Amino acid sequence: MALAPYATRPEDSRGRLVAEPPSRHRSPFQRDRDRIIHSSAFRRLKHKTQVFVEHEGDYYRTRLTHSIEVAQVARTLAKALRLDEELTEAVALAHDLGHTPFGHTGEDALAEVMEPYGGFDHNAQALKIVTSLETHYADFEGLNLTWETLEGIAKHNGPVTGDLPFALSEYDARHxxxxxxxxxxEAQVAALADDIAYNNHDLDDGLRAGLFTVGEIAELPIIGPAYTAVDRAYPGLPARKRRYEGLRRVFGAMVEDVLQTSADALEDSGAQSAAGVRALGRPVICFSDGMFADLKHIRAFLFARMYRHPDVAEMRKRSDRIVRELFAAIMADVALMPDDWQAAAEACEETGRARMVADYVAGMTDRFAIDLHARLFGTN
Structure with a gap:
């Protein structure tokens, strides 16, 4: 299928910071996607929190399974809108590479301790990972991704202005x-795919964990009509299948809404190129106003009943303490890091050392952080 006029064309890519010969068999964006999948940071997402700490159950989403689900939604949207699927998928797969152990709790803790040293932000950290912290290639540091993929990682949620996290401003100064x-x-699609995926799977994980019931969420917009449709089509369906069929329809409703709303927005924009999309000054991939309002109700429910549930809150408190104490301990003794990290940190002044320690802590998996903290402090 031919790409739409407003799609990003691989042959028009602005290229890589370090020039490389083109591949005979893969587009530049395919190569980006493949490098992301083969990166160490991507593998570590398997053991990083989405909502529940990774070891709390085999059935809950991790950052890795979340990223795969986001990529699936993103490719579906990109194909339907005639955008470049490989670029969309690359951004979707990379969007959470910068997350710390314990998800947003770990990020909040690291951001606070790093405030005197230039701050910390997981999107900026994802950019740092793919531009410098992955060190596998002979000719360059990082993954040497295309400009379009780096742009998508940095600002898939919209323009980045004001005081920039150090990791973002440092790279932007040279590229x-x-x-x-x-x-x-394509990057805007990845951002909306993220919203669709977590709205759907957080409901599923919350139900599986027993934090709320199908009856309770059926009182919410979008979800109630979905279960009514299931009961009409399949009276007497077993509870497990009924739960899945209802959420499947919620998922579909979000996807269809984004497709219709975005197709209309793209047509109305008059954009005839990827540059034209960037110049609009507004997003073109979006939910309808009605869907956005309904999702706010669902998110408010999840915030109260899941993200701030006493069991989740207790784990958040423990996770916050682990990250803070690990950061302080390693700042005081960089010998706690591997030899190559230690040598580099010893050559830095305080701010540089703090940034290295933050990179090291941010790269930890949940289980590694828990185990290291237990070894250092005797208890979690």
């Missing part, structure tokens, strides 16, 4: 990602 504009449509 301008035009942070004040919206990203291309």
């Amino acid at each position: 301008d990602l035009e942070l004040s504009t919206h990203a291309g449509a």
Whole structure:
């Protein structure tokens, strides 16, 4: 299928920071996707929290399974909108590479301790990972991704302005990602796919964990009509299948809404190129106003009943303490890091050392952080 006029074309890519010969068999964005999948940071997502700490159950989402689900939704949307699927998938797979152990709890803790040293942000950290911290290639540091993929990682959620996290400003100074504009449509698709995936799977994980019931969520918009449709089509369906069939329809409703709303927005925009999309000054991939309002109700429910549930809150408190104490302990003794990290940290002044320690802690998996903390402090 031919790409739409507003799609990002691989042959028009702005290229890589370090020039490389083109591949005979893969587009530049396919190569980006493949490098992300083969990165160490991507593998570590298997053992990083989504909502529940990784070891709490085999059936809950981790950052890895979440990223795979986001990529699936993103490719579906990109194909339907005639966008470049490989670029969309690359951004989707990379969007959470910078997450710390214990998800947003770990990020919040690391951001606070790093405030005197330039701050910490998981999107900026993802960019740092793919531009410097992955060290597998002979000719360059990082993964040497295309400008379009880097742009999507940095600003898939919209323009980045104001006080920039150090990791973002440092890279942008040598490779301008035009942070004040919206990203291309492919990166915008990855951002909406993220919203669709977590809205759906957080409901599923919350039900599986017993934090709320199908009867309770059936009182919410979108979800109630979905279960009514299931009961009409399949009266007497066993509870497990009924739960899945209802959420399947919620998922479908979000996807269809984004497709219709975005197709209309793209047509109305008049954009005839990827550059034209960036120049609009507004996103073109979006939910309808009605769907957005309904999702706010669902998110408020999840916030109260899942993200702030006493059991989850207790784990958040423990996770916060682990990250803070690990950061402080390693700052005081960089010998706690591997030899190559230790040598580099010893050569730095305080701010540089703090940034290295933050990189090291952020790269930990849940289980590694828990085990290291137990060895250092005797208890979690």
